[in-house]
Amino acid sequence: MPICYIDPFSGISGDMTVGALIDAGADAKALVDALESLNTGATFDIEKTKRRGIAATKFRVHAEETKKHRHLPHILKIIEHSRLSEAAKQKAAGVFQRLGEAEATVHAVPIEKVHFHEVGAVDSICDIAGACAAFDLLGVTEVVCAPVNVGGGTVNTEHGVLPVPAPATAKLLTDKPVYSRGPLMELTTPTGAAIATALAVEFGPMPSMRISATGYGAGDRDFTEHANVLRVVIGERSGATEATTITVIEANIDDSTPEVLGYAMDRLLEAGALDVTLAPIQMKKNRAATQLTVLAKPELAQALIEIVFAETSTLGLRTYAAERRVQARGFVEVETGYGKVRIKTAGAGAFAPEYEDCRKLAASTGKPLKQVMSDANLAYLKEIR
Numbered sequence: 084m085p086i087c088y089i090d091p092f093s094g095i096s097g098d099m100t101v102g103a104l105i106d107a108g109a110d111a112k113a114l115v116d117a118l119e120s121l122n123t124g125a126t127f128d129i130e131k132t133k134r135r136g137i138a139a140t141k142f143r144v145h146a147e148e149t150k151k152h153r154h155l156p157h158i159l160k161i162i163e164h165s166r167l168s169e170a171a172k173q174k175a176a177g178v179f180q181r182l183g184e185a186e187a188t189v190h191a192v193p194i195e196k197v198h199f200h201e202v203g204a205v206d207s208i209c210d211i212a213g214a215c216a217a218f219d220l221l222g223v224t225e226v227v228c229a230p231v232n233v234g235g236g237t238v239n240t241e242h243g244v245l246p247v248p249a250p251a252t253a254k255l256l257t258d259k260p261v262y263s264r265g266p267l268m269e270l271t272t273p274t275g276a277a278i279a280t281a282l283a284v285e286f287g288p289m290p291s292m293r294i295s296a297t298g299y300g301a302g303d304r305d306f307t308e309h310a311n312v313l314r315v316v317i318g319e320r321s322g323a324t325e326a327t328t329i330t331v332i333e334a335n336i337d338d339s340t341p342e343v344l345g346y347a348m349d350r351l352l353e354a355g356a357l358d359v360t361l362a363p364i365q366m367k368k369n370r371a372a373t374q375l376t377v378l379a380k381p382e383l384a385q386a387l388i389e390i391v392f393a394e395t396s397t398l399g400l401r402t403y404a405a406e407r408r409v410q411a412r413g414f415v416e417v418e419t420g421y422g423k424v425r426i427k428t429a430g431a432g433a434f435a436p437e438y439e440d441c442r443k444l445a446a447s448t449g450k451p452l453k454q455v456m457s458d459a460n461l462a463y464l465k466e467i468r
Contacts, residue, residue, distance in 0.1 A: 086225040087218065088289050089279060090314040094232050094270025097210025098142045099300035099313035100278055104217035105129060106140035107298025107317050117216045120166035123205045132301050135310035139299035142213070146205035155183040155194060158208060167216050174215035174282060182277040185254040207274045214278050221317060227290055228283035230260035230381075231276070236267030252276045259286050260382045265308045286382055288327050291411070292318040321411075329357065329407045330384040334391055334400040335364060337372035344373060347394035354390055355383045357407070378407065417462040421448045424459040434463055 087104075089095065105111050111129050118127060125146040132141045162175050187194040218226070233248040233256070240249060247269045248256065255276040295318045302311035336344070348359045357378040366372045375395065379387050384402065391400055410429045414437070417426055421444040425437040436459035445452040 084224040085222045085295070085317055085319060086227065086290065086292060087221070087223045088292070088316040088318075089226060089228040089283065090289075090316065091229060091231045091271065091275070091279065093265065093302060093306070093309055093311045093313065094234055094272075095275035095279055095313050096272040096302065097207055097214060097274035097278060098144065099302055100275065100315075101210060101213040101217055102129075102140040102142035102300030103298040103313045103315040104214065104221060104300070105142060105298070106300060107221065107296045107315050109217040109220040113220055114213060114216055117165065117167050117171070118209050118213055121161055121209065121212060122165075123161070123208060125205050125209055127209070134299075134301050134305050134312045135307075137299055137310040137312055139301035139310075139312045141301040142210075144206035144209045146209075153208075155179060155197060161208060162212060165212065167212060168219050171212070171215040171219040174218065175212045178211050178215065178277050178281040181255065181281040182251070182273060185251045185273070185277070188254055189250040210274055211278060215282075218282070223317065225284055226282045228259075228279045228286050229288070230262055230286065231256060231279065232264055232270050233261050234265065234268050234270030235263045236269075238269040248276075249273060255280050258382075266306055270302075287380055289316065291321050292316070293321045294318040327407050327409070328381065329405055330379045330381050330402055331405050332375075332377040332379060332384065332388060332391060332400055332402050334375045334395065334397040335366055335372055336375055336395055336397050337366055337370045339373070339396045343395065344375065347375070347391065350390050350394055351377055351387055354387055355380065356387055378405075415463065415466070417459060417466055419444070419455070419458045419462050421445075421450060421455055421458070424455070424462070426459065426463045434460075436460060436463075 105114065115127050118125070123146065125144050128143040128145065130141050132139055158179050159176055162172055165172070167175065183194045183197050186197045190197065233252065235247055237244050238247050238249055248271060249269065251273040252271055255273065259280060294316055297317070298315045299312040304311055344361055348361065351359045357380065360376045362374045362376070364372050364374045375391065377387055377391070388400065388402070391397065412427060412429045415426045415428055416423050424440045424444065426434050427437055428434045436456050441452060441455045441459060444450070445455045
């Protein structure tokens with residue numbers, strides 16, 4: 084099934100998202116037909132352009148200026164009564180719901196009373212609906228997003244001059260990986276942040292995939308620092324060995340008990356650590372100690388660091404980036420004389436019975452664990468022959 088990797092190295096906005104998806108192959112005529120069914124009175128321009136020499140598609144919405152404020156229920160009705168597909172309608176409603184929740188929190192008002200100022204304008208309604216319709220036209224079933232460049236400096240809003248990222252943008256990107264690079268201006272808008280955070284199932288490096296198309300959506304300005312475009316990569320997940328960037332967290336600990344370290348390991352794994360190891364080491368002054376090593380997704384590193392400090396006695400730790408290569412894995416269920424066991428399979432014919440399945444069967448039947456695991460291996464070998 085097609086997936087889309089969003090790369091907001093120059094930020095993300097609604098119009099950049101629509102432009103990038105059209106550039107990647109979304110049917111422009113079908114998209115415009117869907118947007119016209121919103122009955123907003125807007126017209127649309129789609130043109131080829133360049134940003135710092137990179138060919139891209141620019142999507143523009145033309146609508147009459149209005150000071151009319153729209154509330155979430157009204158916007159949801161506009162979407163519901165359109166000719167967008169049901170999937171696109173659900174996605175668009177979800178994006179606006181997320182946007183409404185962020186605005187309600189920022190302004191401390193009930194979501195029903197949120198006035199959608201800039202983000203409620205006709206162009207933003209069309210941008211969000213257009214992005215969701217374009218994902219649908221491309222058949223995208225999963226969205227992954229890279230860390231988001233939010234920009235810097237200040238931005239002029241209806242509430243005055245505010246720091247970048249704007250309050251709603253910052254709220255939407257809570258717990259997501261962000262950074263600031265390039266010109267001192269807003270690169271990621273609330274609309275763009277809402278699209279990314281409402282639709283992306285994860286944030287991080289590009290997943291292992293076979294690329295079928297790439298697209299570039301042009302921003303309004305042409306910067307000198309970098310190409311002001313949003314890149315999308317369309318493809319399908321592949322079985323290739325996956326190379327991903329991870330954060331390694333290490334600490335040398337010489338004054339925590341085994342019970343404390345064991346509990347810390349459990350906490351770290353429950354919080355999403357990819358792996359946790361404890362290894363004996365010899366420190367200065369000939370002190371016996373333990374080296375704690377945690378493998379983490381970059382976006383979870385800070386949360387795991389806080390657990391290390393909270394649950395162990397260490398006063399300092401080390402972090403660094405590393406590359407992790409992972410073979411594509413799968414599961415096959417086999418029937419044994421004790422019950423069903425899942426067999427984990429990987430490339431080059433590697434396989435192993437799932438420990439937890441075997442442990443439960445050994446405990447329930449009274450059979451030795453090694454016998455249950457051996458029988459599971461034999462059952463799998465018989466099945467593949």
